[in-house]
Each structure stands twice: as structure tokens, then as C-alpha cells.
Amino acid sequence: MKAIRRFTVRPVLPEPLRPLSDLARNLRWSWHAETRDLFRSVDPEAWAAAQGDPVRLLGRVRPVRLAELAGDRRFLRRLTAAADDLDDYLTGERWYQSQADGLPAAVAYFSPEFGITAALPQYSGGLGILAGDHLKAASDLGVPLIGVGLLYRHGYFRQTLSRDGWQQEHYPVLDPNELPLTQLKEPDGTPARLSLALPGGRALRARIWLAQVGRVPLLLLDSDVEENDLGERGVTDRLYGGGGEHRLLQEMLLGIGGVRAVRTYCRLTDHPEPEVFHTNEGHAGFLGLERIAELCEQGLDFDAALEAVRGGTVFTTHTPVPAGIDRFDRELVARHFGSDAELPGIEVHRILALGMETYPGGEPNLFNMAVMGLRLAQRANGVSLLHGQVSREMFAGLWPGFDAEEVPITSVTNGVHAPTWVAPEVLRLGAREVGAQRAEDALTVGGPERWDPVAHIPDQEIWELRRTLREQLVLEVRERLRASWRQRGAGDAELGWVEHVLDPDVLTIGFARRVPSYKRLTLMLRDRDRLMELLLHPDRPVQLVVAGKAHPADDSGKRLVQELVRFADDPRVRHRIVFLPDYGMAMAQKLYPGCDIWLNNPLRPLEACGTSGMKAALNGCLNLSVLDGWWDEWFQPDFGWAIPTADGAGTDADRRDDIEAAALYDLLEQRVTPRFYERGRAGLPDRWIQMVRQTLTLLGPKVLAGRMVREYVERLYAPAAQSHRALVPDSARELAGWKARVRAAWPGVSVDHVETTATTATAELGATVGLRVQVALGILTPDDVEVQAVSGRVDAEDHITDATVVPLKPTGTPDLEGRLLYEGPLSLDRTGPYGYTVRVLPAHRLLASSAELGLLAVPSGEGVKGAGVLLR
Numbered sequence: 001m002k003a004i005r006r007f008t009v010r011p012v013l014p015e016p017l018r019p020l021s022d023l024a025r026n027l028r029w030s031w032h033a034e035t036r037d038l039f040r041s042v043d044p045e046a047w048a049a050a051q052g053d054p055v056r057l058l059g060r061v062r063p064v065r066l067a068e069l070a071g072d073r074r075f076l077r078r079l080t081a082a083a084d085d086l087d088d089y090l091t092g093e094r095w096y097q098s099q100a101d102g103l104p105a106a107v108a109y110f111s112p113e114f115g116i117t118a119a120l121p122q123y124s125g126g127l128g129i130l131a132g133d134h135l136k137a138a139s140d141l142g143v144p145l146i147g148v149g150l151l152y153r154h155g156y157f158r159q160t161l162s163r164d165g166w167q168q169e170h171y172p173v174l175d176p177n178e179l180p181l182t183q184l185k186e187p188d189g190t191p192a193r194l195s196l197a198l199p200g201g202r203a204l205r206a207r208i209w210l211a212q213v214g215r216v217p218l219l220l221l222d223s224d225v226e227e228n229d230l231g232e233r234g235v236t237d238r239l240y241g242g243g244g245e246h247r248l249l250q251e252m253l254l255g256i257g258g259v260r261a262v263r264t265y266c267r268l269t270d271h272p273e274p275e276v277f278h279t280n281e282g283h284a285g286f287l288g289l290e291r292i293a294e295l296c297e298q299g300l301d302f303d304a305a306l307e308a309v310r311g312g313t314v315f316t317t318h319t320p321v322p323a324g325i326d327r328f329d330r331e332l333v334a335r336h337f338g339s340d341a342e343l344p345g346i347e348v349h350r351i352l353a354l355g356m357e358t359y360p361g362g363e364p365n366l367f368n369m370a371v372m373g374l375r376l377a378q379r380a381n382g383v384s385l386l387h388g389q390v391s392r393e394m395f396a397g398l399w400p401g402f403d404a405e406e407v408p409i410t411s412v413t414n415g416v417h418a419p420t421w422v423a424p425e426v427l428r429l430g431a432r433e434v435g436a437q438r439a440e441d442a443l444t445v446g447g448p449e450r451w452d453p454v455a456h457i458p459d460q461e462i463w464e465l466r467r468t469l470r471e472q473l474v475l476e477v478r479e480r481l482r483a484s485w486r487q488r489g490a491g492d493a494e495l496g497w498v499e500h501v502l503d504p505d506v507l508t509i510g511f512a513r514r515v516p517s518y519k520r521l522t523l524m525l526r527d528r529d530r531l532m533e534l535l536l537h538p539d540r541p542v543q544l545v546v547a548g549k550a551h552p553a554d555d556s557g558k559r560l561v562q563e564l565v566r567f568a569d570d571p572r573v574r575h576r577i578v579f580l581p582d583y584g585m586a587m588a589q590k591l592y593p594g595c596d597i598w599l600n601n602p603l604r605p606l607e608a609c610g611t612s613g614m615k616a617a618l619n620g621c622l623n624l625s626v627l628d629g630w631w632d633e634w635f636q637p638d639f640g641w642a643i644p645t646a647d648g649a650g651t652d653a654d655r656r657d658d659i660e661a662a663a664l665y666d667l668l669e670q671r672v673t674p675r676f677y678e679r680g681r682a683g684l685p686d687r688w689i690q691m692v693r694q695t696l697t698l699l700g701p702k703v704l705a706g707r708m709v710r711e712y713v714e715r716l717y718a719p720a721a722q723s724h725r726a727l728v729p730d731s732a733r734e735l736a737g738w739k740a741r742v743r744a745a746w747p748g749v750s751v752d753h754v755e756t757t758a759t760t761a762t763a764e765l766g767a768t769v770g771l772r773v774q775v776a777l778g779i780l781t782p783d784d785v786e787v788q789a790v791s792g793r794v795d796a797e798d799h800i801t802d803a804t805v806v807p808l809k810p811t812g813t814p815d816l817e818g819r820l821l822y823e824g825p826l827s828l829d830r831t832g833p834y835g836y837t838v839r840v841l842p843a844h845r846l847l848a849s850s851a852e853l854g855l856l857a858v859p860s861g862e863g864v865k866g867a868g869v870l871l872r
Contacts (some may be wrong), residue, residue, distance in 0.1 A: 011058050014070035019083040025157045025180055026086060028214040031136055031419040033427060035124075038082050042069065044848035051586065053119035055180045055332070057853070090215055092144030095445055096393065096713070103713065104721035106144040108262050108274035109134065112254060113156075113239055114149050114220075116213055118586040121155040122220070124239050124549075125514040126611060126814035127318055129585070130383075131280055132213075133417035133611075137705035139214030140419075140444040143713060144276060146265065147218035147522035148258040150250060151176060151209050152239045159549050159582045160487045165565030167550055167558045167581075171238065176209055176222065184208040184219070184265060185346065194260040194270065196252060199341045204232045206253060208261045217271070219261045221253055240551070248328050248336060249699055251369065252300040255286030256342060259294075267794070277722045278712075279377065280315045282326060282369030288376030289312060289351060293343045300729055302350055303736035306376075311732075312724030313845070315377035317370055317409070320390045320608050321518075322419070326369040330388035333367045351545045359397030374398060374409075377610050378723060378848045379716050382411045383609040385633045399854040403803075412715065413630055414609040415708030418443035418700075421615040423593035429465055442582050446704040454696045459682070459689045466620060466692065471504035474593020477545055478502070480580050480587070487581075498556055501575050502543050507676045509624075510595030510616065512547040512583050515557040521548055522560050523810035525567055534665065535576040540673040545591060547583035575740045588612075593619035600625035601664065603656075604632075604645045614703035620692040624672065626660070634702055639695040641667050719848070726846060733844045739853060742842050748778025749785070751859040752819055758828070765831050773808060773838050774815075775821040775857075786843040786850065787822040791836035800835055808838070 013020060020042075029035040040047045043061050069075050070466050075171060075651035085482060096103065113128030114120075114135065123129060123727045131147070138145040154171035159255075162168055162677055184192040184207075196204040205227045211218040223235040235249045249827045266273050279285055288309050295305035319325055330352055335341065338348040355372035357363050374380055374395060382388035390413025393404045419427075422443065430439040434453045442450035482498045504507070515521050524531055524544070550557030561579070568577045580587060592598070598609070598616035600623070610629040623640035625631040634680075635642050646659035680686035703705065727735065753774035763769065787810075792803040809822035815821075826836060840857040 011061065011066070014066055014849075016070045016076055017066060017079070019079055020054075020058060023086060024058055025182065026090075026182055026212045026214065027116050027120070028086060028089065028139070030119070031417065034085070035082050038078055041075065041078075041568060049854045051118065053117075053118070053180075056178065059178075062678060072215070073181045078728050087672065089528075094140070094785070095688075095710070096142035098146070099713075101721065102718060104144070104147060104275040104717050104724075105272035105277055106266075106274040107138075107276045107282060107717055108146045108259075108287075109138075110148045110252070110254065110258050110287055111280035112149060112283040112374055114147060114218060114583055116211065116218070117180075118584055120181075120211060121174070121584070122239065123147065123585075124156040124190045126609075127281060128327050129416075130318075130414055130609075130611060132708060133420065133551060135216045135218060136417040136420060137415070137709040140417075140872075141709055142241075143475070143708060143709060143717075145210075145216045145270065147213065147216055147263055148254070148262060148270065149218065149220050149253055150236050150239075151181075151220035151222040152236050152241075153222075153224050154238045154241075156409065157549075157552055161484060161561075161565060161579075161581050163437070163488050163696040165562040165569065167366055167561050169552045179211075181209040181211050181220070183270065184210050184261075186268070192264050192713065193225075193728045194257050194264065196257055197342045197344075198232075198249075199335050202229070202232070204228065204235060204249060204253060206236075206257055206261075208264065210265075212407040213453075217265065217269075219258070219259055219265055221231065223253065235812045243577065244328075245332060247326065248332060251283050251326065252286050252336065252342065252721070255284045256290040257286075257290075258284060259287050259290040267338060275724045276311075276312050276314060276717050278316070278487045278717075279373050281318045282315075282373040283378060285315075285369045285373040289337075289343055289346065289354075290374070291375075293345055296345050298729075300732065301736075302346060303430050303740065304729065304732040307725045307735045307739075307846075308724075308732040310376060310378040310718050311727040313377040313379070314712075314720055315373040315380040315390050315397075317373070317380065317382065318383055318608050319370070320387055320394070320606050322394065327363070327366040328369075329848045330367050331717075343601070361397060361401070370395075371398065378852070379720055380409045381407060381716065382492070383825075384413045385411050386605055386629065387411060387608040390608075399851050401854070401856045401858075402851050406851050408851050409452055410715070412708060412711045413633060413702075414611050415703055415705040416611050416614045416618065417705040418618050421592060421617050423469055423589075425465060425468060426593065426619055429461065430454075442700075443704070444706045446701045446707045446710075448697075448701045451697050451700045451806055454693060457693070459684050459686065462689050462692055463684050468502060469593040469619065470508055470596065470722045472510065473545070473590055474502040474504050476587075476594070477578055477580065481578055484581050497571075497574065501578060502545075503541075503575075507540070507542045507597065507673055508595050509542055509544050509599050510546075510621070511544065511599045512580075512588065512591055513600075513610075513612055515548040515550040516554070517556060519601065520547075520601050520657070521557075521663050522563050523601045525563065526657055528567065529664075530665050532573055533582065534668055534673075535573050536672060537673070540677045541576065541672060542668065545578055545580065545595065547580040547587060547591065588615070592616045592621060595621045595624055596676065597624050598618075600631065601643060601660065602626055602628050604628040604647055614699075615698045616701055617695050620696055622691055622695060624664075624667065630703070634699060636694075636698065637693050639699060641672060643667065695776070721777060722848070723848065731846065735844065738844055739842075742780065742784060742853065742855065745779045746855050746857075748776065749780065749840055749857045750776045751838055751840060751857055752776055754859050763828050767828045768825045769828065770827050771808060771822075771824050771836075774819045775822055775840055776817070776819050777840075778818075783821060784842065784844075786841050788828055788839055788841065789824060789836055791826055793830055793832070794835040798835060800837065804829070860871050 043140050046060040048058050056554045078504050111131035113123045115129035115132040135147050157169040160168045189685050192208050206221040206223045207225055209220045291309045292305040334348050337343050337351050354375045355367040356370050382391040391409045392407035396404045396407050399407050473539030478501055550561050568579045591617045596612045598621050600613055606628050607629040613623045626643045644663045646656045675688050755772050757770040787808045789806045792800045808822040811821050813825050842853050
């Protein structure tokens, strides 16, 4: 019989065991091995049944067992030590508190998904895992972050397979009361609520749940409340579910509602108000509109409020393709703002102008969330060096006239939270070598010097560790594969072969990620005969563990999954290649450590960063990858292999896949498998072990989320906080007025005449030539602009590369026509074809970049005299 109503019955812990509740409610347990070990000892069978979730565990433990533990002095000592350790972690001084003054009092970090732990399934893939790792690393470093997201009643989908290998989706209902969450409440005990106005007098109401991620509060908004109509209750039903208005409402709730949730949390807890707002991808971009509305209510006009908001906003883009960005019909956006809906104090045309694609090649009727994110943030970044370059090219239309390399989008390469992803066995080996505290510092704060001791670990220990991890993966795979086949309808009598799947002494390759077409799940299948030869080689076999989810609406991705599954079902190879359904954090934490090779073969340059290989590397797994994302930045032959790419303009997609698949097979046959199986004098694969050691010592410090968060603090958060403090109402009005004046006057700005002291078209290295430039500024003054000489090598089309920028100085007073003379030296510091140009840019002390306004003036052809310089 089916229950007509559901309750959550919480256990009543004996008084001596009350600290268990605090330990369970703080998600630090998800990356703190000692706390997990404590919970496991409460009841090992219940811990396994609860799938490692302390909240569920405490709901399953029998009262008699709790009473027994309450009298167990040894357990109580361990409990006290764990509680004291958590208290020290939460209150002690950490990296952030030891830095110089000027850092932000708080930072609000918005993301549509957060992958903290499998016990809180509010993530779909890399963006959410990255956001979760960002929060954990911020907690470890003591960064005063507030996370903001949505609480999805169904989370992302669970994946199973049909008998013929077709992906099937399931959406289990998540009860917030059974998750490691608490409701945010007002002083009178009533739940804290917020509301958004909708067209037609309706409202979207939400409650606020709190997940405590170490030192970091994570606020999750939930629209499934009784006060909402059925449609509004379903706004937070599924992560990335639906489209059109449903998605728009999710993003309005995340951005606008998220700011209101932060204000409520700070009011109720006395947490410092954020000085910096970090938008993790465009989904949360509406947060800038809410902050503008707040300032308008305080008396600022829209333009001044916009400048104040931009100063304290950081925008991170994660997509290298326009198709990955949320875009809405302008009429849909207009209907949800204005006098009849949300933010009535802001004129709708001002809101629309922030997101419209008003640049060459843009769609004039679409509202682009990433474009709005960039226009609302004074600082922006991509998530790897290559992705920063791709982003500057993709969004260059917002800064017309500037070369792509000058577009003000920098990069902070992603990192991963080592305590979450490093296997306990690896942690124990590190702690034994350098001590527990130093090992913890190496994994959280980072720094190459903390990783140097890895060089002294004996080869035998490294190899034994790698085999142990591989063996654990084999057992995990067999268990999951058996469960998958049962779901596919197989009986136990059919599954005896599962006990022989994989071999702990065979080279193991992992491939696990989402399944969009550009990640090329089935590239390994391009030449099936060749793949089978690799899998079944009599002396140097390989085995493959593959996992991944296709988006529920992506039938082409589902066909790729089915194609891979059908190959893996073949009785000839099913002991050497497996597909594991329902890829998630719990599976990943077993998969990364157990693999010897992590395979990544996206279409370059469509992988923004790709952090799965980083997690594998921290466990001594070697990367075999296309040079894309982070691997393009940090690859060295010392610790992995690069798959050659065939990305020339004349190569069609099928031909490219054939070429790159052949290159992959060649690498495996000729370089990877021989190195794994060759043995030195001591019977060990000496060269392989050396690559593992180099992976840990050279890559380890780089791939840490601690390194990433420190870069965000130093390069983006601190400057954004300074801008926020500088843009008080008067200076915000000043900057807005100055921008309006400069934009209006810019048509009158020109470079009228350029001449140089060089008398010939050639010059010697090290020489200096003088530049004289006549500039018309119209109604502007020299204080409003900077005149620059830009020089460097030139290509065949006279484009300057690797440019050097030198400011020129005004001399004298305006001539009869109002033009100013600027002069300066040009140092000829490079040989070969060399050239320069001159330009005028707006300049103001409150700009973060001289390209911020997207305005510049350059010489016309008639105004240049003797301007060409060629070095031989």
C-alpha cells in the first residue's frame, strides 16, 4: 500500500552523542576522512546502507546501539576529538586571515548547481563540481564566501539502461528534511521567505535552505512551498529541466531571489554583507539587476547604480561555444520585468539593453545571459589559458575595434579540491612521509615546496599503492555492473561472467564525463578491430571503464551511449570494457584513483577546462588527452601524452575523427602500453613509476582548487572589493557622467597626423626613434584620454603581434585648430618585420581596463607620414 502522507522522523540522540548531529550537519565530513571513519564506526552496516550519508545513518541506527555508544568511553573520546577538530577548523585563523588588509569582507558566489557530496545531489556535471570545489577550497583557506544556488526537488536525473542499452531517466523525489540541510528561520521561528513578482499580479515565493560547507554557508532556494500555485511550485523541480519561461524563472529566482536570500541571511546571522558578487556562468546574471534596483531605491539613478554594481562584480564564463549560453526571446524577458512584474523601478528598455546582442553577427531579438553577465561585471575570466583566449575571440564584438587579445577577459584555470578527490590510501601515504598537518597544507593551500617529498617515496610503495587502488576499482566495477544488469532485466544465472570482469594487473583506462557530441564518447570505437586488438593483446592488454550521462533531451547523445554499451556487451570483450550507468560523485571517487590512464578526447578547443583529469592526476593517474583546456596549458611529456589533433580548416568532421582516433591507437600501442608493462631490474615498471611521481610533484600543486581560489582572491576579488569601495554614490555618479560625456564626444576624437624621426624604412636593433602625433579631442581634455604607441612584430598582412604599449605625453598647448601634440620614444627592441600604430583610448582612474568602454581612435591613412619602420 502507498502512504498518503510522508513524515521525516528525526532520531533523538542521547546527550553524550549530541555532537554527532553537528558533525553530520556540517558537510566538512564529505572531505574529512577522520569524521567519516567515526560515522562508519557507529554502525558499519547502516553506514553502507546509508551510502555514506551521516544524516541518513543517524536515522537508521537502532536506539539500543545509540545507548551502547553513549556508554562507550573510547567512542566518546573519538567523538570529542572530532567535535573539537571541527570547532578549531571553523574558528581558527587560516590563509585568508593572514593576508594583508584590503580583502573583501565577504564574497557572494552564485551558481545554478553545486556538487558538494553525493548526499546532496544538486549537480549535473563539471560546472557544479567546480562550484562545490570552489566552496570547499574557500572554506579551507578561510575565505568569507556565501554560496547561493537553487534546491531542485528532483536534482538531476538518475540514469539506468534498457536491455538494448538505451539511456533511461528517473527523477526520484528529494525530501529536504532528509538532506543535510536546515531551514533559515526568522527570530520568531517562522521560515524565512522571499518573493518575486510575476506578470498578472502573481508571485513566485521561495524558502531558503542552508547547507553548511565547512566555514561556508550555502543558501539554496526552493519554490516548492504551499503558498505558490502549481506552476510556481515546479520552478525548482529539476536541474536544467524545461526551457523558455521555466528556465527564465529559475534564473530570475537564482539571481534576484539569491541576492534577497543573501540579504536575509546576513540580517539574521550578522554575517558581513558581501562586497563582491561572483557570477559563476550567466545563469545567475540577474543578480546585477537586483543590486541596481537596491541602489536606485537608495537614490542613485540607473547609470550610477550600474557603475557601482559593475565595480564589485566578477563574471566567470565556462562555455567555449555560443550554443552553450542561455538566450531568451526579448519579449519573454520584457514581460517579466517592469511595472506589471519584477523590478518595476527600472525601465524595461534599460534591462533589455544589457543582454541584447547588439554587435555584428548577433541575434537582435535574443537576450543573451552571458552578454548581460559581461556588461554587469567590471572583471571577467575564462577557466583556462586557452579558454580565456577562446572567450576573448567569442565575445570580441562587445569591444569593437580592439584585437581579441585586448578584450578584457582574463583567465583563472580551474582546480579541484584534493581532500575530496584524493583516495584515503594516497592521503595516508602522504601523511606517513611528511606528517598529517603538512600533507593537509599541501592539499589545501598548495605550493610546490610542499609536494617535493613525493620524490622520496620508494618505487615499491608507489607501485603497490597503484595496484591496491586498481584492485579496489575492479571490485567496485563488478558490483556496479552486476546491479546494472539486474536493472536491465538479467537474472543471477546469466551473470556469472561478471566475476571475471577486469583484472587488477591490467593497464586500466578511465573515461567518464557528460556526453555532448564534442566530448566524443565513441571516438575509441572508430576502428573497432584495432580497439579489440588492444583490449585482447596477449602480452600488453588494456581495459576500459567508461561512464557518462547524456542530457535527457539529447537523443544523439543517448545514441552514443547505446553504441558504446552495445560494444561493451559483446561477450568477446565484456571482460575488458565496461560502461557504468549513473555516473556521479560517489562513482567518480572510486574511478579516478583506480585508473592508470585518464582519457580525454574532445574536439579542440571546445573543452573549457576539463577537471576530471586533474582529479585523476592527484591520485597518480597519468593523462592521455587532446591538448585542450587545462592540458593544453600544463602538458609535459614527463607526466602524460598529448593526442595530436587534426583541426585544420580543410578537415571535415569524419576525417578529423578518423585521424585523431588513429593517433590515439598509435599512442596506446607504441608508447603507453609498452611503458606500463616493461620491467626494470627490480621487476617494477621504473619509467612508469617515474611518470607517476612527476605527475604528483609537478602537476599536484597546480591543479588544486586552493591555488585557484587564491588566484581569484588576489587577482579578482581584491581588486573588485577596492572598486566597490571606491564607487560610493558620488564617485559612481561621477564615473557614469564621465562615460556618458566621453561616449557622446567620441566622434570628435581623431588621430590627425603621425610622424617619426626615422628617415629610412630600416633601422638597427636597440635604436630609438621619436614619435610626434597630432590628436583632436573635441570637447574632451587630455585628462579624459590616453594616447598610446603600439608596436611589435608584424605578419604578412601588417597585423601587430606580441605588442608593446607605450603611453605618449602631451606637449605644449592646442594649435589653432584645437589639436594637441603628443610625443614619445619608440624603442626598437626586436628584429625582423616591425611596425607600430598610434591610438587614443578613454582613461579614468576608476576603469578596470582601457578597453572597458569599447572606444578607440586610430590614424586614417592620410595622417601617417614616415610611419613605417622595418627592422632587419
